[in-house]
Amino acid sequence: MTKALIPYKKKNAKSRLSPALTLEERESFVELMLRDVVTSIQDAEIEEIDILTTPDNGVPKDLQVNVVLDENDLNEAINEYLSHEKEPIFIIMADLPLVRAEHIKDITSRPEDVVIVPGKGGGTNVIFVKDPSNFHVKYYGSSFLNHCNIAKDRECSTYIYDSFLLSTDIDEPHDLVEIMLHGHGRSKEYVLERFDMETGKTRAKISSSDA
């Protein structure tokens, strides 16, 4: 049975959003994005969700998830987790509030050994791996290429899942407008409350609602 794994960091999360959000706002906002991701996974009928986080990062108690604590960095913590798993794992980052249940159902029903969803700029937003102990992750930098190479080295058949919404991780202020345009759930409510949208002849962008 497929399990979902969400790596999650709350403390000083999303430093690249600092030009738009204060520390307190970023820490509240990542929790709302996490809630939206969890809801979509539950809507996709994946019953077991593990949130991999560090001891000082409170996961809201009302979420129906398991909390797995590991103080090591992202790659070490995930690789330790994968090394003990025998069933398929759907690894999704917590900064993907645009994910829908349909994406998750499509990805987890693929026949290949590994499915990778690229993030913009070379990152990796989702990895679905059928045999987790035969895989390891290498996030940061051009992690999409790292993960394609790891799958190749392990002789895994691989599918690259092409999706605008799932490739849109929320890293930088300009990504917030995508939540206004295409989001749902609590993160969308938050962004609509906190910012205005500027539209015109150029791309839509956020502006401060109290400007």
Ligand SMILES: Nc1nc2c(ncn2[C@@H]2O[C@H](COP(=O)(O)OP(=O)(O)OP(=O)(O)O)[C@@H](O)[C@H]2O)c(=O)[nH]1
């Ligand atoms: N368990 C764990 N998760 C992490 C850690 N660092 C980041 N994450 C999670 O990994 C995913 C991708 O992280 P980033 O996009 O780099 O998020 P971030 O580190 O909060 O953002 P920046 O400070 O802007 O780089 C998100 O789901 C984070 O919550 C970590 O040290 N441990």
Ligand SMILES: C[C@H](OP(=O)(O)O)C(=O)O
């Ligand atoms: C974790 C990292 O996220 P990014 O910095 O690309 O958002 C990656 O996808 O390798």
